[in-house]
Amino acid sequence: MPAPDYTETPSNASAALPPGMVLGPDGKPCRTCTDWKSWSKIGKAAKNKESSSSSSSSPSSSGSTDAKTAVAAGAATTTTPASSSFNYEAECPPDREVLGRATWTFLHTMAAYYPDKPSSMEQSTMKSLLSSFSQFYPCGHCAEHLRQEMKVTPPKVESRKELAWWMCGMHNKVNEMLGKEIFDCNRVDERWRDGPADGRCD
Template identity: 45%
Template sequence: MSAETQQPEQPAAGAEAPKRIPKGVVLGPDGKPCRSCTSFASWANQTKTSLKTPSSSGGSAGTAAVAAMAATTATAAASSTGPPSDCPADVETLGRGTWTLLHTIAAQYPKQPTPTQQADVKGFIGTLSRLYPCWVCAEDFQVFLSKSPVRTASRDDFGRWLCAAHNEVNDKLGKPKFDCNLWEERWRTGWKDGRCD
């Protein structure tokens, strides 16, 4: 589930031109900025760029400088800490939470699932790919599913499939890939060095 900056189609001739938005802000299908598709740092940057300048606000240069410094500080803090816990999830918070849920489901999936359990997981993953709040991520996941249908024959099969899905997203985001031979240690049993005990 990745979020590459994508923009909806341009408006037809005679329609209102779209507003310029800061790099990294993803628009939703409705043409408005999508919080769950945008990182908190990019969202904060959008707010920073919308601050009034001295010429448009009639304020002093000192006031504008203080506002700009505050916005820059807020943007820097946002990029290092993410959104406060009581704010809507950004794309990174949403992604981390989703991967944690999915890997934990795989870790608790039966070694020998029944046909009903297999159908339930396939249905859940299919539904998630359509309802995921980040529309760009959802579309990417649907493409992945069309190339690599969910494997549910066993816990290991599902866990390795999910690891491969996660690695595809990591690759798109320029993050290191995880060794899928270690998926169960990471998500089910804990590391052999005992740090999870």
């Protein structure tokens, strides 16, 4: 679940990390906790370092064909522009934003199709699912935020409407922290299950 936009690196982070980079529990840069712009700076820095290292270590002799080829190959990898057909979301592992959008789509849709009158077993299963979800969500900071929020406001699983509204409230807490627009929870069925009344989604 998306968490606030962490713009500072933890105190134990390497000074070489760009602003906005978030480290995971293992102390390494966390892709699913970081936006793509911050994450891509790591790749660019690595390519630039590799290119300069390759250039400085190449022999000065003009007769070395292998060295010339290696330097040319290194330059090509760092100067060739990205293909105009490149689709970040379709081709790359998800960053925080992509994962967050997909997660909210799943959670809201799941709540929209939850039973109107769930059995005690269904209620228990939903609570277990959300609890497990908050343990294994790939962004550690986001998962911790969800666990804390669930302690303050436990999931309401007594009916479909209650779960849908609870989910909407949780999403709006995140939206508010990120400075995003608050969603009108009266529209949860329209947005996640029934579609607009004018039928444009049918």
